[in-house]
Amino acid sequence: MTATEAQISLKDVACEIAGKRILDGIDLDLPRGAITVVLGPSGAGKSTLLRAIAGFEPVSEGMITSPTGILSSPKVTLPPEKRRIGVVVQSNALFPHMTAAENVRFGMDRSDGPGSAQEWLAKVELADRANAYPHELSGGEQQRIALARALARQPDVVLLDEAFSSLDQQLRKSMRRDAKLLLKEADAAVLVVTHDPDEALELADTIVVLSEGRIVQRGAPEDLYWRPQSIVAARLLGEVNALTGTWQDGVLRTAIGDVELPEIAENEPQTALFRPSALSLVPLPNGPWTVIETEFSGGNQFVTVKGKKGETLRVSGHTNVTMRVGDTVDVAFDPKRVGWA
């Protein structure tokens, strides 16, 4: 069992609901032991992708396969209960009339391995709440039970749909860390749907960007963060500066200098994308950029600068180089950290 063995493969998958094409031409491999995060604006088809993999939604074109055979094709849809999947959703969907332990036990086969419901509760640090009903648990506790319930049946594939979105910021962070350990330990193919960039960057081995039913970019988190290939992909992972330029002698001429783009950038893109932290400011009397606003946020300072033609850039950097409104500067960029669109 290697880390790259695809547990689930989607080949040219399309989904239509009520005559409307929600997914189109999806090719995607979900390897065992790896976490794949699907990012996309709302309505991009993220949940439908998850539902198709789970077997809740039939595919209208293409095929979903596992090493044991075909899961979905336009002709057959293996029902969800036969797919060895685990699903965790935002509203956790714990069965309200069952205790925590009964919820965890619901999907377990008795023949299955050594893990008991009690052991799973212990793994999510809720051994003492076995007999509590869902409404007696806090939001975070409910989500832990939902995760334990999904993992307890030792699924081949784990699907998380905005699983931590209903938790508050603090709780989300710790929950994410614990979940990542458990998911890695489960050695399943994991697909996470989220709109939270922090969550995507922290959990993902691979990020897939979905827009209008199609995959527009995929790659490692660092790759996608620094070198997004569309405005959509760039915005989904955080703040970005977009500078349009003109194409000349194989480089894109922008207000902060010439940008060399890799060969894979097709069709001579017109816009270069820079994260605020990929830019740096150099104090320069009578420089081309003027500081118009500064924001202090703990370890970082966000500085907004305005160029000669009225264009603005947001730059973040360490607070030891303090800028003041009215200072004139020059802007430099890290050539390895440029995206395009």
Add this chain to the structure above:
Amino acid sequence: MATAIDSIGNRAGAAAGAILRRLDPAVIGTILAAFFALPIIALIVLAMSGDSEYLDHIASTRLTEFSTKSAQLAIMSGALAATIGVGCAWLVTRYEFAGRRALSWLLILPLAMPGYVAAYSWYAITAPGSKFEAASGWDLPTVSGISGAAFIFALTLYPYVYLLSRNAMEAHGRLSWDIARSLGAGSWRAFRQITLPMIWPAAAAGTALVIMEVLADYGVADFLGVSTLTVGIVRAWSSFSDPAAAAQLAVLLLFGALLALGAERTARGRRQFASTGASDTQLSPRSQLTGWRSALVASLAMLPIALGLLIPAGNLAWLAINTRPSGSVLPALQGTLLLAIGSAVLAVLLGLTAAYVLRSGNRLARASVRLLQAGYAVPGAVAAIAILSALAIGQSVLNALSGAQAAILTGGSIVALLLAYQSRFAAVAILPSEAALVKVRPELDEAARSLGASPMRVVTKIHLPLVLTGLATAGLLVAIEVMKELPATMILRPFSLDTLAVTAHNYASDERLAQAALPALILIAICVPATALLNLVRPNA
């Protein structure tokens, strides 16, 4: 002059305000509850005081029959209504098919069909030698007796179960079902272990409502020849003129109704079925059906509407068109509207008062209002006999005081009838009034005042629009119930007062079904649109 009147008005207003401020909600609540509890107490007193000659007589002959028939009928109707209600709720929440949205609220409408009207119509269709059987050559089983009555009740009362189960399933049914499937449960196991237990409290509450209605019914059981307790009560009253015996039977029936109410309240137990998270309709949309599957499910969901409303109403329309009316139905229509509107206004006032009392948060006050709400479980015949008992006891007290026949209190008056309606239906007005008042949060007053609105403007522009729909809903609910009500009206109405329900019942009892058709049809023509309106006003209620 004008200023003088104004100042009198102001002083009167100030005085009323002062009285209102001084009135403790607990006191109002207790007065309200006592007012409605008194007749029940009088009923029990009367039942105990009367000699038990009639009761002994029927005990040796028919009491067992009355009780077992009532119980049998309640169980059969409840089970059938629950099956139809849960089944339809499952179809419209689980699947997407042609006409689903329309069917999802059309399925509520048979509730507007008074059971006895459906009974007349179905009997007319299926009676041996009926025109329909002659024309079609089919030999349908006649709708009569206990199974016929259960059929009628199930088809006209299933919407209680349907409505409550549908809302429960809509809230978290599909997602839980999907999750159960993902955890390895087949569709049957998912339905049995997850869906059913989750909607059980809602379905049980709906079924308890069905059973209460069945126990309270007089029209269907009497017409189809099922000797239930309620039929016994009305007969003891009207045929044997024996109030004590009627009271004794009424106490028995009240006990049965309270049992149904208690069963529903305790069914929930420790487990709370509230969803633990936001409903994820996005994640679990309905399964799309196409082609013959879509048509099949649509016709299945259409069936209860056809059997409970369309076919009986259509048959009545046909009968009415082909029959020369034997008298004007105008007086009956006037009587029905008078009672319905009067009761609606009274119930809204009572409901508002009760809601205000509830809002105060006083514990005793809340307890008394909750007691008042249990009044809905009191069958109409019981309420009527209870009011009569109270009047009779009041009369004897007056007689003793004045030493003469001070005949100022009478049964058979509109006041007695309105009181009986209120003791049942004021409960119906409390919930919507409460919901309406909740919307008037104190912050809204403060916000409006801070924006420069005068107190008058706050009332007209903020409070009224907020509570109006709620109060209209409460009034309409009560009006529909009063128009359909039969047993209390039969017992308490003054002889000069006719209603559509009573007229239809009298014709039908004489087997003059064709004459019963017109008043019954008018009743449907008022109640069906009113019910439809209610469901447009509050789609999730």
